[in-house]
Amino acid sequence: MSYTIIKNERLNEQYYRLEHSSGLTLLVYPKKGFNSIYASIGTKFGSIYSRFIHNGKEITVPDGTAHYLEHKLFESEDGDAFSKYAKTGASANAYTSFDMTCYLFSCTDHFRESLEILIDLMQTPYFTKETVAKEQGIILQEIKMYEDSPDWRVMMNLFQGLYHNHPINIDIAGSVESISEITPEILYECYNSYYNLHNMVMTVVGGVDPAEVLSIVDEKIKPSETIDTRVIFPEEPYHVVKSYTDQVLPVAVPMFELGFKEDSTDQYATNKELICTSILMNAFAGESSELYRKLLDQKLINSTFGHEYLEGLGYRSLILSGESRNPKAAAEMIDEAVRKLHKEGISRANFENARKIVYGKIVAGFDHKQSIASELMNGAFTGREIFETVDAIANVTADDINERLEKELDPDNSCLSVVKGE
Amino acid sequence: MSDFIRKNICDGVAFGSVTDDRFKIGRLSSTLIVPLSKETAAANALLFCVLTRSCKKYPDFTALNRKLDSLYGAALYPSVNQIGDHQTLTISVTGIDDRYVLDGESVSSELAELLCSILFEPNVVDRHFADDDVEQERRQLIENIDSEYNDKRLYAIKRCVELMCRDELYSIGRFGSRDDVEKLTHENIYSAWENLLGQSRVELTMLGNSDVQKAYDGFEKYFKDRPRTFHEIEHQQVTHEKVIRASEKEDVSQSKLVMGFRCSYFKNDEDCLANSLMSAVLGGTPTSKLFLNVREKESLCYYCVSRVDNNKGIMLIDSGVETKNIEKTEEAVLKQLNALKNGEVTDSEIDNAKLAIKNSLMSSLDNLGAIQSFYTSKIMRDNRLSPLKAAEAVDRITKDRIIELAQSIELDTVFALRGN
Numbered sequence: 001m002s003y004t005i006i007k008n009e010r011l012n013e014q015y016y017r018l019e020h021s022s023g024l025t026l027l028v029y030p031k032k033g034f035n036s037i038y039a040s041i042g043t044k045f046g047s048i049y050s051r052f053i054h055n056g057k058e059i060t061v062p063d064g065t066a067h068y069l070e071h072k073l074f075e076s077e078d079g080d081a082f083s084k085y086a087k088t089g090a091s092a093n094a095y096t097s098f099d100m101t102c103y104l105f106s107c108t109d110h111f112r113e114s115l116e117i118l119i120d121l122m123q124t125p126y127f128t129k130e131t132v133a134k135e136q137g138i139i140l141q142e143i144k145m146y147e148d149s150p151d152w153r154v155m156m157n158l159f160q161g162l163y164h165n166h167p168i169n170i171d172i173a174g175s176v177e178s179i180s181e182i183t184p185e186i187l188y189e190c191y192n193s194y195y196n197l198h199n200m201v202m203t204v205v206g207g208v209d210p211a212e213v214l215s216i217v218d219e220k221i222k223p224s225e226t227i228d229t230r231v232i233f234p235e236e237p238y239h240v241v242k243s244y245t246d247q248v249l250p251v252a253v254p255m256f257e258l259g260f261k262e263d264s265t266d267q268y269a270t271n272k273e274l275i276c277t278s279i280l281m282n283a284f285a286g287e288s289s290e291l292y293r294k295l296l297d298q299k300l301i302n303s304t305f306g307h308e309y310l311e312g313l314g315y316r317s318l319i320l321s322g323e324s325r326n327p328k329a330a331a332e333m334i335d336e337a338v339r340k341l342h343k344e345g346i347s348r349a350n351f352e353n354a355r356k357i358v359y360g361k362i363v364a365g366f367d368h369k370q371s372i373a374s375e376l377m378n379g380a381f382t383g384r385e386i387f388e389t390v391d392a393i394a395n396v397t398a399d400d401i402n403e404r405l406e407k408e409l410d411p412d413n414s415c416l417s418v419v420k421g422e
Numbered sequence: 423m424s425d426f427i428r429k430n431i432c433d434g435v436a437f438g439s440v441t442d443d444r445f446k447i448g449r450l451s452s453t454l455i456v457p458l459s460k461e462t463a464a465a466n467a468l469l470f471c472v473l474t475r476s477c478k479k480y481p482d483f484t485a486l487n488r489k490l491d492s493l494y495g496a497a498l499y500p501s502v503n504q505i506g507d508h509q510t511l512t513i514s515v516t517g518i519d520d521r522y523v524l525d526g527e528s529v530s531s532e533l534a535e536l537l538c539s540i541l542f543e544p545n546v547v548d549r550h551f552a553d554d555d556v557e558q559e560r561r562q563l564i565e566n567i568d569s570e571y572n573d574k575r576l577y578a579i580k581r582c583v584e585l586m587c588r589d590e591l592y593s594i595g596r597f598g599s600r601d602d603v604e605k606l607t608h609e610n611i612y613s614a615w616e617n618l619l620g621q622s623r624v625e626l627t628m629l630g631n632s633d634v635q636k637a638y639d640g641f642e643k644y645f646k647d648r649p650r651t652f653h654e655i656e657h658q659q660v661t662h663e664k665v666i667r668a669s670e671k672e673d674v675s676q677s678k679l680v681m682g683f684r685c686s687y688f689k690n691d692e693d694c695l696a697n698s699l700m701s702a703v704l705g706g707t708p709t710s711k712l713f714l715n716v717r718e719k720e721s722l723c724y725y726c727v728s729r730v731d732n733n734k735g736i737m738l739i740d741s742g743v744e745t746k747n748i749e750k751t752e753e754a755v756l757k758q759l760n761a762l763k764n765g766e767v768t769d770s771e772i773d774n775a776k777l778a779i780k781n782s783l784m785s786s787l788d789n790l791g792a793i794q795s796f797y798t799s800k801i802m803r804d805n806r807l808s809p810l811k812a813a814e815a816v817d818r819i820t821k822d823r824i825i826e827l828a829q830s831i832e833l834d835t836v837f838a839l840r841g842n
Contacts, residue, residue, distance in 0.1 A: 089777025
């Protein structure tokens with residue numbers, strides 16, 4: 001088996017891709033002169049994959065199962081992975097998002113041993129009643145930590161205000177009640193349905209030799225049978241659940257997230273769509289925009305103000321967020337600006353500057369191993385080629401942005417989420 | 423990558439650089455260092471926010487940001503921090519390397535010029551910064567101070583340190599107090615600018631592959647013929663005979679426990695590394711004593727972490743726990759610390775912590791932001807080892823030295839934020 005090399009001339013960057021015979025997608029991105037290596041294995045199984053059909057059988061798992069599984073996979077019969085990594089010096093971690101679960105390490109020495117540990121931990125599930133029970137106290141404290149986090153709450157409340165049925169409206173870690181229902185059997189069921197190499201991607205970025213990675217994978221990976229698992233999402237109406245939601249938490253400065261829900265399909269957004277959205281938002285709400293200045297002059301935002309695009313299978317929303325002494329007034333001003341934007345479109349001058357900002361951000365991302373790894377992993381799961389954005393941005397026009405705008409920022413389909421003090 | 427090279431531009435003004443062509447971004451920053459003082463901390467902090475909002479050449483927030491946008495979204499921002507009993511005030515500019523521009527501009531040279539304009543040619547008329555800039559930044563700085571309460575983990579840590587160091591400059595904090603910020607006059611802010619440029623230590627730093635000759639020249643021209651003074655202050659350490667205990671009630675689901683300790687204070691980089699290693703063995707890694715016992719064995723928490731502030735000679739251990747387990751967690755933490763003091767530590771525990779620290783040191787070489795924090799955090803040390811030299815020094819630290827340093831640790835303050 002040999003790699004395909006994917007290059008970008010403009011940035012003078014390249015990486016290696018291989019669909020390994022075991023089923024695993026392997027992406028290796030050498031960074032010349034780097035001391036460290038960042039390796040990760042991800043499975044396309046996150047918190048929203050709570051209902052699925054595996055080998056013809058429909059399965060629904062308790063909320064928080066993917067995250068619980070992530071914690072427990074770190075342990076195998078002969079001890080936990082942290083203690084094995086301790087011998088190599090690698091710094092290891094794992095995370096569960098809405099869309100995926102990812103296991104990673106970063107090292108400057110003993111790469112081979114560390115990668116072997118990573119592959120082993122993926123392939124040796126070990127769940128017993130006792131080990132599952134032991135984790136409850138720890139995860140309970142993690143859940144409570146998030147319950148008290150205003151940043152997290154303002155976001156989850158927004159998702160609940162935007163989405164009627166889509167599981168993006170459920171906390172990744174689940175709840176105190178839901179995790180008490182998790183059993184070793186459920187964890188094995190999820191493992192068998194989703195921890196299959198055909199559903200998994202390995203990325204290695206940094207001071208690494210692609211040939212070495214391949215030799216370790218060839219040696220350690222046990223091939224997977226082809227997989228038959230299909231996720232089920234409920235129907236989601238176009239309209240938001242409610243236009244306002246709030247929660248009282250001990251905060252000194254209120255926080256808000258204003259989300260604009262969009263039509264979503266069972267397709268991921270394309271690179272071009274993402275680029276256009278990003279340019280649009282930088283032109284509309286970036287630091288030099290008219291809107292930003294007005295909000296600032298009216299003392300409605302501070303430097304925490306920002307925007308992001310939330311996008312995945314069955315959900316797409318544009319979110320503006322920040323701290324504000326008066327979130328409702330800030331939202332009204334944004335709403336007004338959105339209506340004006342739909343009438344006037346973005347100007348050519350704003351477009352040019354916003355295009356440069358987005359290009360600068362993309363270029364900057366290629367300095368960071370972690371950011372490259374996460375783009376590669378995301379790209380593999382969503383069918384987006386990471387270098388495509390660099391060239392897409394050179395060719396995009398103001399008309400493209402205004403065309404994109406037609407499908408975004410519907411002022412009659414938004415929700416304002418606020419976390420405020422007493 | 424080159425080593426960190428540092429030379430004097432003139433008395434009290436140094437230029438440090440790490441030349442490295444691996445990166446697509448370049449960083450240029452200017453840091454002014456002064457002793458923390460109740461009289462000036464707030465004015466200095468607000469001044470730096472005001473400075474980065476406009477200058478003579480771009481006399482308005484929007485005009486300045488349009489300029490930055492046109493330089494591929496280059497960033498210009500202030501960072502106000504404290505290093506031990508000193509306040510550090512930094513302005514950084516970062517932008518894409520000239521090799522990657524689309525239209526042949528020289529981003530780095532423009533940014534170098536911009537940094538000088540921001541610092542030396544502010545938007546001032548008759549000792550008066552623009553009203554709008556001052557009021558907007560004052561409001562935002564106050565919101566920034568207020569919002570430190572939003573994150574309960576950080577808030578609890580802040581409260582513990584305030585109590586522990588209440589008789590030391592350290593407790594003034596990097597921004598000074600909210601009250602002080604509110605009361606600042608235009609004259610205070612202008613004086614802060616004059617005094618900072620005349621009475622601080624100045625470090626200009628370039629990381630990456632940028633053309634920063636204009637910044638070097640600008641700094642030389644400005645500082646060369648101006649008389650300068652800088653007094654470093656002696657390290658302060660007020661110890662308490664009895665452990666200070668305090669708690670606050672809060673409507674949250676998880677309680678926070680923060681334990682503040684006094685530990686040995688050093689100005690020598692090797693000794694500081696030994697202190698850090700001791701803390702890593704105790705509670706800095708997923709195989710540390712605190713992680714394995716307080717989290718894994720007793721399932722008391724999700725995190726229980728120790729960290730040393732070598733610039734102050736204190737160590738903090740913090741954890742998020744059930745309210746009913748606050749006392750139990752404190753006991754569990756002290757039990758692990760006592761074990762370390764009694765020499766109950768294996769070679770493999772120490773080797774693991776050494777590997778983790780060396781890994782983190784060597785990894786920092788691949789990230790300009792990490793290189794910057796690495797050298798900045800050691801700005802007050804007698805010597806600053808490179809990451810490579812630091813990693814070698816870690817290897818030489820003995821078990822006896824770790825135990826000796828652990829034995830010098832004394833519990834000073836316990837703060838609990840008690841939830842429901």
